[in-house]
Amino acid sequence: MKKIVLTGGGTAGHVTPNIALIPALKKEGYEIHYIGTYDGMERSMIESLGINYIGISSGKLRRYKSVKNLTDPLRVLKGFGESLKILKRLKPDVVFSKGGFVTVPVVFAAKTCKIPTIIHESDMSPGLANKLCIPKADYVLANFPEALEKLPKNKGILSGTPIREELFEGDREKGLRFCGFSGDKPVLLVVGGSLGASAVNEAVRNILPKLTERFDVVHLCGKGKAKEEYKDVKGYVQFEYVSEEMKDIFKITDIALSRAGANAICELLALRIPNVLIPLSAKASRGDQILNADSFKKQGFSEVLYEEDITEEGLLDIILRTYENRQEYIDNMKNSPQKDAINIIMELIKKLTKSD
Ligand SMILES: CC(=O)N[C@H]1[C@@H](OP(=O)(O)OP(=O)(O)OC[C@H]2O[C@@H](n3ccc(=O)[nH]c3=O)[C@H](O)[C@@H]2O)O[C@H](CO)[C@@H](O)[C@@H]1O
Numbered sequence: 349m350k351k352i353v354l355t356g357g358g359t360a361g362h363v364t365p366n367i368a369l370i371p372a373l374k375k376e377g378y379e380i381h382y383i384g385t386y387d388g389m390e391r392s393m394i395e396s397l398g399i400n401y402i403g404i405s406s407g408k409l410r411r412y413k414s415v416k417n418l419t420d421p422l423r424v425l426k427g428f429g430e431s432l433k434i435l436k437r438l439k440p441d442v443v444f445s446k447g448g449f450v451t452v453p454v455v456f457a458a459k460t461c462k463i464p465t466i467i468h469e470s471d472m473s474p475g476l477a478n479k480l481c482i483p484k485a486d487y488v489l490a491n492f493p494e495a496l497e498k499l500p501k502n503k504g505i506l507s508g509t510p511i512r513e514e515l516f517e518g519d520r521e522k523g524l525r526f527c528g529f530s531g532d533k534p535v536l537l538v539v540g541g542s543l544g545a546s547a548v549n550e551a552v553r554n555i556l557p558k559l560t561e562r563f564d565v566v567h568l569c570g571k572g573k574a575k576e577e578y579k580d581v582k583g584y585v586q587f588e589y590v591s592e593e594m595k596d597i598f599k600i601t602d603i604a605l606s607r608a609g610a611n612a613i614c615e616l617l618a619l620r621i622p623n624v625l626i627p628l629s630a631k632a633s634r635g636d637q638i639l640n641a642d643s644f645k646k647q648g649f650s651e652v653l654y655e656e657d658i659t660e661e662g663l664l665d666i667i668l669r670t671y672e673n674r675q676e677y678i679d680n681m682k683n684s685p686q687k688d689a690i691n692i693i694m695e696l697i698k699k700l701t702k703s704d
Contacts, residue, residue, distance in 0.1 A: 350376070350701050351438060355383045355454045356446030357390035358408075360542030360589075361611045365468060366446050368510035370397065372694050381438055383431065385450045389542070396591070404430040406450040424453055431457035441701040442466065444693075445485070447478045459484040464700040466693070469495050470509055470610035471636040472643070487696060491610055491689075492643070505696070508687025509614045514592075516619070518599025526593050527585050527600070529564040534602035534671065536563035537621075541607035541628070542589070544570010548607065548626050551658050553578060558664050560584055562671075566597055603671045608641040608652075617649055617684065622677040624670050629655045648680035 352373060356362040366382070373380055384390035386403035394401045404427040407420025431454045435443070443458040445451040445467040458465045468489040469478050482488055482500065489507040490496045496504045524531050536559060540548040549569050552559070559565055560583035567586040569575075574586045590597060601621050606612050608627040616623045625644065627637035644650035651670045653663065670677070 349379050350703055351379045351381070351440040352697065352701075353381045353383055353435065353438060353440040353443045353454070353458075354446070355443065355451045356448050357384040357388040357450045358448035359609075360389060360393065361470060361609045362446050362448035362451075363390045363393050364512060364611055365470065365510045366444070367393065367397065368512040369444070369690060369693060370399065371513060372690050373697070376694065376698065378697075381434075381440065383434060383450070383454050388450065390450075393591070402434055404434070404450065404453065406453065408449050424449075427453035428457055432460060435461045435463060441703055442697050444468070444697065445478075445481065446470075447475055447481075449477050452477050452480050455481040455484050466696060466700070468507070468509075468693075469499075471495065472639040473498055473634065473636060475634070475636075486700070489693065489696075491614065492640075494639070494643075505692070506687065507692040507696075508689035509611060510689040510693060511611075511615055511618050512595075513690075515595045515598060515615060518595035518597070520596070520599050523593075523596035523598075523600035526596055527564070527566045529566075529583075529585075529600070531600070533562070533564045533583065535600045536565045536667065536671075537568070537597060537601040537604040537606075538565060539568040539604065539606045539612060540570055540573075541609045541612065542570075544568075544573040544588070545607050545626070545628070546573065547655050547658070548605070549573055551626075551660075551663050552605065555660050555664050556581060556584055559667070562668065563603075566601075568597075603667065603674060605667060608637040608644070610636075610640055613640055613644055613650070617644070617681055618686065620678050620681045622670055622674040623649075624651045624653060624666050626653050626655055626658070647684065649677060649684065 354366045381400045382394045385406045405423045406427045407423035443465045465485045466487045467485045470491045472494045488499050488503045491509040538552050565584045569586050571588050604623040608625040625641040627641040641652045645652045
């Protein structure tokens with residue numbers, strides 16, 4: 349039987365593209381296994397789909413100083429040993445890696461076992477985990493043309509990003525019911541990335557009375573970031589993280605205020621939702637969200653507000669302006685050429701599959 353191992357984790361952005369591939373893999377008759385960390389957020393996301401999940405030990409790859417930098421290499425080594433054992437037992441035809449630090453031992457073990465490996469990079473430049481994995485991979489898929497330029501010529505393929513099909517099948521009534529909204533006001537979705545974003549959360553909560561005059565506001569605020577004092581604010585609802593309800597929330601969204609994670613913005617584009625992006629600052633990252641956001645603004649899909657420039661009036665103004673001009677953004681998004689990522693990736697997976 350055809351077999352594939354998927355891997356990726358740490359944040360939802362390293363898991364949802366894998367999830368997007370699962371229906372197509374099932375349709376083609378693949379037996380699917382997933383390797384993630386023992387206790388990362390990928391575990392429940394994958395187990396809830398009934399996919400065989402195997403946890404391994406993993407260490408974070410940090411660019412900054414921490415005492416854990418001394419113990420984490422040992423965990424990565426342990427993860428490598430565990431991955432070797434798992435791959436030797438499962439003997440998959442292909443390993444597909446979506447990035448995140450857990451994937452490093454898996455991809456290295458796949459190379460040792462001579463199992464063909466594909467990795468996918470969502471951002472403009474490869475993350476640290478993917479950087480380490482590129483020499484071991486057979487193919488590297490890119491979401492952005494800009495990333496392709498930085499990849500070895502014989503390995504890089506422009507695929508775009510796989511988006512979960514279910515996101516296109518949201519139900520308005522269910523979305524309104526879930527949020528407790530009447531449907532009379534336009535809906536503003538605030539989403540701070542899969543882990544939440546304190547800067548975005550605070551800025552929005554500071555102008556809530558003004559926002560709720562115009563919009564019903566649904567706020568995906570990140571784990572541990574819901575605040576009791578906002579529980580009863582009329583026209584405002586907060587969720588720390590939503591899973592299957594995401595599609596219904598997108599369905600009722602008239603405008604989004606979002607971090608500029610690669611998957612989030614590709615979903616907004618595919619669903620043609622006008623948006624204002626607040627990219628994660630270069631101080632807290634390698635700056636890819638800024639590049640993502642600038643590129644989307646240049647193409648007329650988004651407005652951008654940099655974290656350092658947030659003021660109460662400025663934030664309200666850019667949200668209102670973008671909402672007033674929403675049709676312009678929707679038209680630009682409709683005219684954007686989009687890659688059929690799921691099919692491109694499936695063709696490559698099938699090419700690398702030997703057994704049947
Ligand atoms: C802090 C950080 O390192 N961020 C990175 C991370 O972002 P992050 O993990 O936030 O990823 P994205 O914004 O790309 O994707 C978030 C995903 O989670 C889903 N979602 C979100 C909230 C929720 O309640 N429910 C839900 O299902 C979204 O629909 C989307 O599919 O990976 C991205 C892709 O490599 C990068 O571009 C980001 O820079």
